[in-house]
Amino acid sequence: MMNAIMVAIIMYLAKFFDWGYLNLQLRPIILGPMVGLVLGDLTQGILIGASIEAVFMGTFSVGGSVPSDIAAGAVLGTAFGILTGKGVALAVPVGLLTTLLFNLVVLGFNFLVDFEDRSVAKHKDSRFNQAHIFAMVVYPIPFAIMAFIAIYAGVGPIESFMNNLPAQVMQMLNVMSQMLPALGMAILTKSMWDKEVIPFFFIGFTLAAYLGLNTMAIAIIGAAIAVYFIMNDFKHRKEMASLKSQRVVATASANEDMSNEMEDFLS
Known part of the structure; x- marks a missing residue:
């Protein structure tokens, strides 16, 4: 019960900051340690959060387009990973499934858009602010409830299901979870790829593949x-x-000299 409540609170905060307050998206690398801290395993929270961050590194929302619910995937993926000991394999499907809930919640809040538009048109700023604060506070609640139910009722069945999977399937899931960070890097690279970054791509590959440097060393370089x-x-x-400033001064000085010469000529 306590684990479910704490995870639900973290989910509420993640959604509150994501959509309601400064549009500050809490990334998995932050949410993972938070979940690990409340579940009593900060080390695993940091490790799983970093792994999920690598998966979603190239994923971001543009306007109303939400390819995957990163916050939900991070919170629930880390929680399930710690409680079941199965790592990051659940983060991506959880993020995709929660996108469906996101669409339903946003659909329910569409009535506020018309209300806020009419408030602005009538110059009623207080009503607009009240509606906005209402959306900020209420919007995260469905996600918090979902997180509470998922943790409170879902850990046992999921853990039993994972334990009963054949060894070959578990090995495949482990391999896939290890490949997910590469997928995240590929998505990120595709979004920012340019001919000017090609040399740095091969420099990083050489440092990792041939010189054996770890990620931290390459990141520092x-x-x-x-x-x-x-x-x-x-x-x-x-x-x-x-x-440019010198050219402006020189041009102004030349114009002034020309003006003085013209005045002398006319006089």
């Missing part, structure tokens, strides 16, 4: 390169701005 390019670009922009 990549961050250092990024800082170098940012500083260099900043210096270049500063020089260009200074040059």
